[in-house]
């Protein structure tokens with residue numbers, strides 16, 4: 391049952407984890423987070439990453455604005471070894487908001503300019519923190535699929551029809567469309583082109599986003615997309631679109647990283663969710679089945695993908711799965727389970743996958759912000775137990791972008807600066823506003 395966060399000490403949260411019979415490991419220190427990670431010829435300076443967090447503050451041509459730059463400068467001053475740039479649309483009609491970032495042949499130099507500023511700043515920060523290597527920058531490329539907007543109005547571009555997802559979005563079957571195979575074929579080529587453009591813009595790698603119910607994620611669960619080469623019962627067909635993009639990028643880039651943020655468990659009853667038990671027909675209990683996600687990771691690894699950013703859930707349908715919280719967005723519901731259960735699920739999904747795949751494959755896990763000041767101890771515990779390689783933080787980074795520095799210098803995240811999972815950032819996002827922390831960042835407190 392739901393209970394808000396009231397743990398006054400590490401011992402108190404340790405006890406609750408035991409009482410709930412969860413397996414979140416809590417280290418007594420955060421030393422593991424300081425270790426560099428060697429990967430190919432790249433050295434990631436430490437084990438902390440900023441997860442992609444849409445800010446909805448791009449210029450209308452899709453380029454980053456001053457406000458976007460402010461956000462990434464704040465991250466760069468924090469000292470994370472990896473900064474994962476937010477969902478950036480590959481096409482106008484795949485934007486989730488008119489102010490979502492979008493990468494184009496006309497604006498990629500603007501991305502290059504801000505990236506260069508952010509790189510220099512992170513170099514200084516990492517130097518001051520005694521990390522000899524430079525931060526790695528990945529750009530997340532996305533098509534919003536069902537969550538696309540056209541002329542600032544919802545215009546779902548679906549892989550298949552699903553009334554429940556339409557209902558959660560406040561749309562009906564009549565609005566938007568189901569994307570055709572021909573349109574998907576065109577999008578594969580666009581995606582490949584935009585990934586190569588990300589390289590031109592100076593990124594170290596690109597994420598072909600496949601999570602949270604957006605286009606590729608929805609294709610992975612498109613059992614009900616019939617008469618299509620991209621849908622049906624076989625995983626081979628449901629993953630064809632993602633594989634074709636990755637194949638199109640193979641061998642073109644040597645050191646350029648091709649990665650994916652992969653939703654390994656949607657928490658949507660079969661026959662719609664990816665990574666769910668086939669006989670599951672209700673949201674709770676959520677029953678995970680990682681057979682297909684593991685098969686997909688191995689296939690993508692054979693195609694050259696060596697880093698996987700593991701996530702779960704669909705924030706438009708079951709937000710507690712993706713980002714465990716205490717307070718819902720306005721009009722939302724309190725979580726149907728104890729948030730520590732949700733944290734345990736999402737973090738252990740990564741561990742369960744890691745134990746079944748090759749040692750060399752690097753994983754990044756997410757869902758730490760609910761743990762507030764104690765997050766560093768769980769992150770360290772997971773690395774010590776080899777349940778993940780890198781720990782990625784989302785909402786914490788908006789609230790308290792210097793959390794890595796706090797961990798490295800004082801061994802704990804500053805409680806008074808920590809995210810409190812109030813869902814205001816998600817609420818800004820839901821209402822199409824510029825997104826930030828309404829509690830800790832004075833600029834966004836004013837916008838609330």
Ligand SMILES: Cc1cc2nc3c(=O)[nH]c(=O)nc-3n(C[C@H](O)[C@H](O)[C@H](O)COP(=O)(O)O)c2cc1C
Nearest residue numbers: 441442443444476477713757758759783784785815
């Ligand atoms: C305001 C907001 C924006 C987000 N934007 C993205 C995004 O652009 N891409 C993505 O993959 N996930 C996005 N997420 C999900 C986060 O990256 C992360 O997975 C989630 O917040 C859980 O991590 P946390 O507990 O550290 O916040 C977003 C989440 C929020 C709250």
